[in-house]
Amino acid sequence: MSKKTLIIVLALVLLGGLGYWWWSKNKSIKPQLSDQIKIGALLPLTGDLAKYGESGKQGLIIALNEFKTNHKNLNCEIVIEDDKADVKVALSSLNKLITIDNVKIVVGAMASGVTLGIAPTINEKKIILIAPTSTASDVTNAGDYIFRVCVSDAFEGKSMANYIANNFKSKRIGVIYINNDYGVGLKKNFIESAKAENLNIVFENGYNPTQKDFRIIINKLKNEMVDLLYIVSQKEQIDFFSQCKEQNYKPQFTGSTMIEDNDLLNKLGDFLNGTLYTYRSYNSSDTGVTTKYFVDAYQKKFNTLPDFYAASVYDATKLALKTAFDCSTNNTDYKTYLYTLKNFNGVTGLITFDKNGDVQQGFSIKEIKSGNFFFKD
Amino acid sequence: MDTPKLLVVMQLILNILHNHMIIVLLALSISMNYYLLKNFNIAQAVVITFGAYLSYLLLYSFHQPLYIAIIIAIILSVSIGLLSELFIFKQMRNRKLPSFAFLVASIGLYTILQNCISLYFGDDTKSLNIGEIAVGHQIFGAYITTVQIFTIAVSAFVFIGMYLLYNYTTLGKQIRAVSENAEFATIYGISSNKIILIVTAVSSALAAIAGILYAYDTNLTPTMGFNLLLYGIVAMIIGGVGSFRGLLLGSLLLASAQNLVAYYLDTKWMDAATYIILIAFLLWKPLGFSGKKLKKVEI
Numbered sequence: 001m002s003k004k005t006l007i008i009v010l011a012l013v014l015l016g017g018l019g020y021w022w023w024s025k026n027k028s029i030k031p032q033l034s035d036q037i038k039i040g041a042l043l044p045l046t047g048d049l050a051k052y053g054e055s056g057k058q059g060l061i062i063a064l065n066e067f068k069t070n071h072k073n074l075n076c077e078i079v080i081e082d083d084k085a086d087v088k089v090a091l092s093s094l095n096k097l098i099t100i101d102n103v104k105i106v107v108g109a110m111a112s113g114v115t116l117g118i119a120p121t122i123n124e125k126k127i128i129l130i131a132p133t134s135t136a137s138d139v140t141n142a143g144d145y146i147f148r149v150c151v152s153d154a155f156e157g158k159s160m161a162n163y164i165a166n167n168f169k170s171k172r173i174g175v176i177y178i179n180n181d182y183g184v185g186l187k188k189n190f191i192e193s194a195k196a197e198n199l200n201i202v203f204e205n206g207y208n209p210t211q212k213d214f215r216i217i218i219n220k221l222k223n224e225m226v227d228l229l230y231i232v233s234q235k236e237q238i239d240f241f242s243q244c245k246e247q248n249y250k251p252q253f254t255g256s257t258m259i260e261d262n263d264l265l266n267k268l269g270d271f272l273n274g275t276l277y278t279y280r281s282y283n284s285s286d287t288g289v290t291t292k293y294f295v296d297a298y299q300k301k302f303n304t305l306p307d308f309y310a311a312s313v314y315d316a317t318k319l320a321l322k323t324a325f326d327c328s329t330n331n332t333d334y335k336t337y338l339y340t341l342k343n344f345n346g347v348t349g350l351i352t353f354d355k356n357g358d359v360q361q362g363f364s365i366k367e368i369k370s371g372n373f374f375f376k377d
Numbered sequence: 378m379d380t381p382k383l384l385v386v387m388q389l390i391l392n393i394l395h396n397h398m399i400i401v402l403l404a405l406s407i408s409m410n411y412y413l414l415k416n417f418n419i420a421q422a423v424v425i426t427f428g429a430y431l432s433y434l435l436l437y438s439f440h441q442p443l444y445i446a447i448i449i450a451i452i453l454s455v456s457i458g459l460l461s462e463l464f465i466f467k468q469m470r471n472r473k474l475p476s477f478a479f480l481v482a483s484i485g486l487y488t489i490l491q492n493c494i495s496l497y498f499g500d501d502t503k504s505l506n507i508g509e510i511a512v513g514h515q516i517f518g519a520y521i522t523t524v525q526i527f528t529i530a531v532s533a534f535v536f537i538g539m540y541l542l543y544n545y546t547t548l549g550k551q552i553r554a555v556s557e558n559a560e561f562a563t564i565y566g567i568s569s570n571k572i573i574l575i576v577t578a579v580s581s582a583l584a585a586i587a588g589i590l591y592a593y594d595t596n597l598t599p600t601m602g603f604n605l606l607l608y609g610i611v612a613m614i615i616g617g618v619g620s621f622r623g624l625l626l627g628s629l630l631l632a633s634a635q636n637l638v639a640y641y642l643d644t645k646w647m648d649a650a651t652y653i654i655l656i657a658f659l660l661w662k663p664l665g666f667s668g669k670k671l672k673k674v675e676i
Contacts, residue, residue, distance in 0.1 A: 046495055046500050047500060048600075050499065050500035050501060051500070051501040054499075179645050205644060206643055206644070206645045207643075207644040208644065208645055208647070208648065210604060211644060212595035212596065212601075213392075213396070213594075213595060215388070215392050216389075216392060216636055216644060217639075217644055219385055219388045219389060220385075220640060222384075222385060222388075223382060223385045235501065235502055236502070238502060238504075238596070242510045245511075245512060246510060246511070246512060246513045246522050247388075247512075247513060247520045248513070248515075248520055263502075267507075267510065269509065271510070
């Protein structure tokens with residue numbers, strides 16, 4: 001590098017530094033409106049998990065509208081940032097939320113991998129994160145400032161393993177899982193519980209989130225004569241099940257919450273009859289006041305039934321708004337407020353955080369029957 | 378793992394054959410471009426994606442019959458290839474920019490166009506084959522779908538066609554002449570600009586066909602093109618640029634490696650296997666199988 005360019009670079013760096021100092025100085029003396037509620041949200045609006053992010057955003061809109069109708073004289077805003085279900089993008093979006101929008105509480109992220117990736121920043125900056133759907137069991141120990149309104153996968157894997165032990169004890173079990181934080185976490189929990197129940201796991205295989213050709217896996221499953229398959233998948237499951245049908249392979253399918261996906265039913269209709277999966281405590285046909293209000297408002301606005309993702313983000317958003325509001329009126333610390341919160345009434349169940357910021361709720365077993373999702377019990 | 382059963386082996390062979398033919402098509406498309414212009418055009422990934430998404434659009438939004446939808450989709454994808462050549466890459470060549478500038482510009486173009494697809498169609502998985510999924514045909518106990526058989530046939534047909542074009546026609550000779558030495562070819566009255574346009578059009582058409590066939594077999598996502606492009610590039614590097622036999626062998630090696638690694642280790646390692654092969658070839662056999670004294674592949 002010549003001397004001239006070096007001087008120019010140094011001058012630019014200096015100028016940038018000065019500019020930042022001036023800008024941040026100006027920003028910090030800006031007065032804070034006391035009657036303003038502003039929270040942030042990190043959702044995967046584009047990228048691989050956009051499908052879930054879109055549902056989530058709709059849940060968020062319902063929660064915001066509800067809050068606005070209840071607090072008419074309040075200036076309320078949610079800054080939504082896209083995280084593309086990618087930690088790098090999420091970090092820069094989060095920094096924008098913290099430094100530019102100055103939010104103290106963030107709804108998100110949906111993907112467990114993203115939540116785990118941004119956790120160090122969240123804890124360091126002492127910002128509250130309320131994760132709607134990050135179910136990986138590692139999130140439990142992610143830090144003091146991370147809360148979530150969904151139950152850890154640790155319990156989901158266990159409840160399916162128990163069900164299998166009670167009903168299909170003698171089957172040859174295969175496990176396939178998506179190779180990300182969600183898939184690996186849930187698979188590990190399932191296998192641990194299954195081993196404890198002495199189940200016969202003969203095959204285990206991970207695949208990359210971009211995988212589209214599952215014929216090799218199906219081929220291996222046939223070779224191992226797997227007759228009960230536990231699958232931890234996300235939206236790519238539609239390819240997997242399609243190819244199962246093409247290759248004429250139909251063991252007893254079992255899976256996680258992710259199985260409840262209308263696209264899957266539309267495409268594969270009767271092929272999936274008899275598929276069993278664990279489902280979280282949210283039930284859109286519940287007649288309780290909270291759920292009914294949410295489902296009606298959602299249906300009116302978006303013309304479809306809210307799924308688990310919409311419901312979870314709705315709960316997380318509602319809780320975040322309530323926290324921001326209550327804390328600004330009582331002048332309490334957000335973290336203390338959330339840890340002492342008891343039985344917040346969400347559509348996914350009653351929310352009380354334990355010392356890790358987790359909630360405890362049960363799972364039910366659901367089944368696909370004649371092209372629809374039903375509760376088994 | 379025990380020795381696999383006969384039907385499992387049969388299935389493995391069918392899967393490899395199908396993957397092989399898709400990769401051949403991609404490698405062909407990329408190597409035509411690279412052989413002529415000596416730089417990688419990452420934006421070709423988006424031509425692959427465009428082919429698939431345009432067929433989807435024409436089929437399900439404009440309700441065209443299948444063959445018309447596919448023909449129009451190919452034509453439109455070709456025009457995207459041609460427009461990017463005319464308005465971006467040609468201008469860059471005229472300004473005599475170094476080859477990494479092409480790489481960066483094509484990555485930029487890829488990102489822009491891929492995001493356009495995401496914006497318009499959304500990021501969720503779409504399906505070209507919306508009918509009820511049918512059980513495939515049985516061959517010695519292994520299953521193969523109609524789309525896969527069709528894919529293999531089309532790829533083989535296109536490959537032979539291209540082989541004949543390059544080796545037995547005047548146009549093929551002209552393309553090879555311009556590829557070897559553009560200035561010298563110009564002296565003999567071959568317009569290199571014309572040849573570049575023709576090759577861009579044909580290679581875009583091949584990319585679009587590969588995209589459509591792939592999407593018919595599995596599904597469509599806006600990012601599908603990039604992985605496919607990489608497979609094509611790797612197959613081309615293994616095979617050696619400008620050699621048809623090399624392409625065939627390179628694709629076969631790649632498809633077999635991917636399938637066998639996935640079968641014996643884990644599907645997680647498929648992409649890793651691809652890159653290990655790539656690195657091994659770049660280190661020990663940078664000219665690929667064919668070993669022809671062409672320009673070494675440079676990224």
